[in-house]
Amino acid sequence: MKHSALLTGALFAVCLSTARAQDPAATATSPSIAEKWQFFEGETINPFVPMASAITAGIEQAIRADPQYGVGTRAFAERFGAAVGDNVSQNFFSDFAMASLLHEDTRYVRRGAGHGFWSRMGYAISRAFVTRTDSGARTANWSNFLGCGLQAGLSNAYYPPPSRTLAATAINWANSAGASGLGNIFPEFLPDFKRWLKRHHL
Secondary structure (H helix, E strand, O other), X not given: OHHHHHHHHHHHHHHHHXXXXXXXXXXXXXXXXXXXXXXXXXXXXXXXXXXXXXXHHHHHHHOOOOOOOOOOHHHHHHHHHHHHHHHHHHHHHHHHHHHHHHOEEOOEEOOOOOOOHHHHHHHHHHOOOEEXXXXXXXXXXXXXXXXXXXXHHXXXXXXXXXXXXXXXXXXXXXXXXXXXXXXXXXXXXHHHHHHHHHHOOO
């Protein structure tokens, strides 16, 4: 996701939030490895993924962002493929591989309407750095940190040479990890928005 990672992460979170948002009652039990695989699938095998990838590719091409594929139809197709690859690999490494290996539960648990707006905002963003173990204890979100690092390394296999430098990979890693926190904002507030729509009969 390189320099546009924050935008890309937030965009995908909007599209995939129904798979990510969890209420506390739904996460009372420790997830099995099979359930972690299902969580990865729910985030990844989603009809909105191609649409989000196309939007991401279009934005990156319009602003000439990394990865540096250039312009034109072929460049757009390469950006589209890279956007899909970035998000699938990040979901796999963070929410399945690392979560299973490190026994972490990366499901996003909403704080809910019983808390203030800014408290909920801070909580959502902080989940990029703090998560729970399978037993429910609080821990650093190593799954996200290491999973984003693996995704950043893998992206060098399909990004063009100018976007494979050590500095570009480090930026990719940091931005990908941070974007997951921004992405939590939408699922945190989505149920509130749905209730507002229902009250107003929209």
